[in-house]
Amino acid sequence: MIQAILAEDGVMAMKLGGVLLDQENLNLQVVSDGRGLLGRLNDAPNFFHAVIMNFDLPEIGGSECLTFIKRFHQRITVLVLSDSVEADRLEELEQLGVRKRHVMDRGKPVEEIVTWVGFYLGEMEG
Secondary structure: OEEEEEEEEEEHHHHHHHHHHHOEEEEEEEEOHHHHHHHHHHHHOOOOEEEEEEEEOOOOHHHHHHHHHHHHHOOEEEEEEEEOOOOOHHHHHHOOOOOOEEEEOOOOOHHHHHHHHHHHHHHHHH
């Protein structure tokens, strides 16, 4: 079973989390800000396999969260939802250690985002 954290604002977390919670191979915990994300990771440093996060998180922003994750939790797969997928944002994320294929436009339909997340989480299983 894949252990994952969804770090997203309330509305998107309900939409996305509601669908992801139905996946039987996934145990999903939801947080609404960067502080909550990093707190969960630190409380159980070897428990989580993946993070699905909004790049524009409140309290502690995406770049700070990614820097921390890549420094202290290198084995975790990070999927980033971003309001911008322009070249400059993709370059910024790449410099933070996120592959371009692990970035999705946050404005896409929820079903498309769930399919994308499912694909990468499925890769982790086998």
